[in-house]
Amino acid sequence: MRPVRVYIWKFGTVIETGKKNKINLMKKVLLAVFAVTVITVSLQAQGIRLGAKVGTNLNKISGQSFSDGFDLAYHVGGFLEIDFNKKWGIQPEVLWSQTATKRSSFNTIYASEINPLNNGEKIKLDYLSIPILLRYNVGGILTLNLGPQFGILLNQDKTLLQNGESAFKGGDFSMVAGGQLNFKVLRIYGRFNIGLQNINDIDNKDKWTNQQIQLGLGLRF
Known part of the structure; x- marks a missing residue:
């Protein structure tokens, strides 16, 4: 039986390595797309402004497995304001x-998969989020934002399921809509992010999508 066990172990290692390679490739592709987009539009822009931002997240993961209420978390990062003219521009960010x-019904739905040693109720996921937003300057101090957001999962809780399996996919895709108030160097913003991708990496019993309200402050340099 020893050769069989060795073969199974090696096969599992190959699968895990394949997943990691796909995630690493996705990270490189997203960062390359982000860089090319910024460089391309910058060449055509009339004005470019750099800034930093910090704020709160009110978020939940939809699906029967998790609580229906919103929980508090945080975000921090940088942004570029790139104007094509007085009305239109884009706003790429890295957060x-x-x-x-x-957890809600997670332990019931995945009773055979959960790790009995992990009894924690709370789950936290850290993402590298890359929104690329269209800017429309309404007039005065108000700017509206709309666009896609790409997310790369930075941490993966290997104790949630048995055998160190991953419960969440390594990437996410969502749409972002919101508004921003501009006071010279100060930015006050609010936006809603709705996930369009199922981030459940276990099976298709329950569909999980991210939903998030972001409120924060930014400073333009």
Whole structure:
């Protein structure tokens, strides 16, 4: 039986290595797309402004497995304001963003998969979020934002399931809509992010999507 066990172990290692390679490739592709987008539009822009931002996340993961209420977390990062003219522009950002939620029916739905040694109710996921937002300057101090957001999962809780399996997918895709008030160097913003991708990496019993309200302050340099 020893050769069989060795073969199974090696096969599992190959699968795990394949997942890691796919995630690493996805990270490189997203960062490359972000860099190319910024460089391309910068060449055509009339004005470019750099800034930093910090704020709170009110988020939940939809699905029967988790609590239906919103939980508090945080985000921090940097942004560029790139104007094509007085009305239109884009706003690419790079953010560290945390998602927090609580288990609801997770232990019931995945009773055979959960790790009995992990009894924690709270779950936290850290993402590298890359929103690329269209800017529309309404007039005065108000700017509206709309666009896609790509998320790369930075941490993966290997104690949630048995055998160190991953419960969440390594990437996420969402749409972002919101508004921003501009006071010289100060930015006050609010936005809603709705996930379009199922981040459940276990099976298809329950569909999980991120939903997030962001409120924060930014400073333009």
